[in-house]
Amino acid sequence: MNSVRNFLHIVLFAALLGACISPPDNFPSVPEITFEDLNFVTSPNGDSLKVKISFKDAEGDLGLNAIDINPPFNSLNFIRDSSGAVITYSNRPSNAPSYNPIDWAINQRVNNILINDTIWVEQNPNHNNIFVKFFIKRNGVFNEFRWEDPPFFTTFNGRFPRVLATNQTKAVEGSIEYAMLSFGWESIFRTDTLRIDVEIQDRALNRSNLISSPELTLAQIRRN
Template sequence: MKLKNYSLFVIPILFTWSGCISPPENFPTVPEIEFKNMEFVQTTSADSLILTISFRDSEGDLGLNARDIFPPFNELNYLTDNNGNYITYSNRPEEAPDFNNRDWVIFPLINNVEIPDTLWVAENPDHYNIFVDFFIKRGGTYTEFDWSDPPYFTTFDGRFPRMLEEERSRSIEGQIRYSMLSLGWNSIFRTDTVRLEVQIQDRSLNRSNVVTSPDFTLSQIER
């Protein structure tokens, strides 16, 4: 679970889950999810946007732990040129982005060796197992609010921990409660109408169906 610090945002992503092990055996190999609830909780520190979904999976291979950092679950891919050399900021091509904390890594540790330079990287989507996209509705049209764009350079995709530690296959069902913390919910969305699209992925890289939340404003789901 990654903690990102920005002038506007502090974004730890928190999970809890509850459920049943070995329910009926006709569960799907590809995870299935359903939208359950959205809540907005304001505090004296970071505010929380809380999503709850239900899930069903026949193998129970849901979740990633801290040790799941090797391919295909590695966090970053280090980009190379045609000769196989890492692309550094000082020798970046014209199409490379300007420096930001998402596209460039300073002095990375690769295979336990520190590289004394700034390298161009791309996030590996399979590092995550829950994917959340935000859409704002204006004039009847939904437009994606892309957190990877300036000035945020971030994501609300995340990782929830393994639900079963043993590797043997067992059917599971339950609910995931996913809390996204930020200092900026009110300043960004204010009275906007928002909806979320959500998907999860198992360790075999099977992606679930996409579920969509109902339209909401922060005030409508505040508790």
């Protein structure tokens, strides 16, 4: 689910992180974030939409590394039938969705056994720790532009790395710049008025407050 169908292709999720250790003692246990900036950067290698947020957290349990894939941070949950067996596409029930790269996964390991088939799955939201939603303003009203729906079947949710190298508990504050690369921003959004909403989540699965960008167009935030 890391590639988008048709004319949009996600190349990379990137997070550039800066943290200041030992801030004031009254920091929240649930992460607290503030919107800082949103830029649209054009490049021959792909255009990037970069959102920058600041954060505060009392325990410092922010971030997930590549090795953080065991529950509750696993990427997929497997849908099973009444007997507890995974459901393959050829044996799918009538209520199963048609094939798409969100609801179905190919050649997965289930209980350390490789299943060479297409399996019905559910995406685990806790695999990610930064969550981004897009909204387009039409007739004065914002409606969500859902990347998960056809024809894209993808998401711009992702991960930023651990703020602290060890599992120590320390209050932290800092900023995250999260870059979303694509070759399709302008062809999709053109002159639309946009807004993005952002949340983050710590390793205790505490979801932060939701923040929103100002209303804007790509032309207003373009940086060459």
